[in-house]
Amino acid sequence: MAGRYYSEPGDKIVARDPVTVRRYAGWTRLNHWFTAATLILLALSGFALFTPSLFWLTGLFGGGQATRWVHPFIGIGLFFSFMLLFVQLVRLNILRREDLVWLRNLDDLVKGQEHNLPELGKYNFGQKTVFWAMFFLIVILIVSGVMMWYQFFPDLVSVETRRIAIWVHSISAVLIMLTLILHIFAALWTRGTLSAMTRGTVSGGWAWRHHRKWLRELAGRQGSDTAK
Numbered sequence: 001m002a003g004r005y006y007s008e009p010g011d012k013i014v015a016r017d018p019v020t021v022r023r024y025a026g027w028t029r030l031n032h033w034f035t036a037a038t039l040i041l042l043a044l045s046g047f048a049l050f051t052p053s054l055f056w057l058t059g060l061f062g063g064g065q066a067t068r069w070v071h072p073f074i075g076i077g078l079f080f081s082f083m084l085l086f087v088q089l090v091r092l093n094i095l096r097r098e099d100l101v102w103l104r105n106l107d108d109l110v111k112g113q114e115h116n117l118p119e120l121g122k123y124n125f126g127q128k129t130v131f132w133a134m135f136f137l138i139v140i141l142i143v144s145g146v147m148m149w150y151q152f153f154p155d156l157v158s159v160e161t162r163r164i165a166i167w168v169h170s171i172s173a174v175l176i177m178l179t180l181i182l183h184i185f186a187a188l189w190t191r192g193t194l195s196a197m198t199r200g201t202v203s204g205g206w207a208w209r210h211h212r213k214w215l216r217e218l219a220g221r222q223g224s225d226t227a228k
Ligand code: HEM
Pocket: 023, 032, 035, 036, 037, 039, 040, 082, 085, 089, 093, 123, 127, 128, 131, 134, 180, 183, 184, 187, 193, 194, 195, 196, 197
């Protein structure tokens, strides 16, 4: 659709002083923070069950039995919450040619020479990678988790398959934690990003510096609106 190649319909330049740009609607932010809360609760309850040295964490959930019971339900919460986020964000997270050029010249970003990199749409290669890593890891975690859910599905898989599922589940859990650390680090490292998910807006300067094609498209779209 014309004018929606790099942006969503709700994205918008707000012409006040200083100029801000609307990046996420309120309910997308609520969806994001609910997803984040479920993943953190899963990490706490999952690590509590994983190793005796962290068993004390079960105290947060009302003891060992309660933690064992509640962990899979929080997992279902994460799965559906993330899928809701996924359908809203997937279109602009598809890799494009400029992402590969951006990746090849990543050292310019580290050296603070972002002006040498190609102009980007709403997300960069790093954000897209985190998005897809979270998607695949959550799918693997839910599938392997259901296989391990003895209480409700005792005969779903054989004992040998369940052992493999436990192994896959543990590795994926560690990988999603590393992905989350990377995601938080990137959000903090790129100054001015956090407000996208707290207030729903970023500054005009942030949009120009990091996601110029996105900003240009919004400007073009709003320009043509006022011209009508
Ligand atoms: C708890 C710590 C977290 C913080 C501080 C945080 C922060 C942020 C921020 C600031 C953004 C906006 C980035 C931008 O639009 O440029 C964002 C986007 C996003 N976050 Fe988080 N987040 C957290 C946890 C999570 C978790 C647990 C998930 C999923 C399991 C998640 C998934 C996403 C996704 C999918 C986006 C949109 C970016 C994209 O579509 O590529 N976040 N986050």
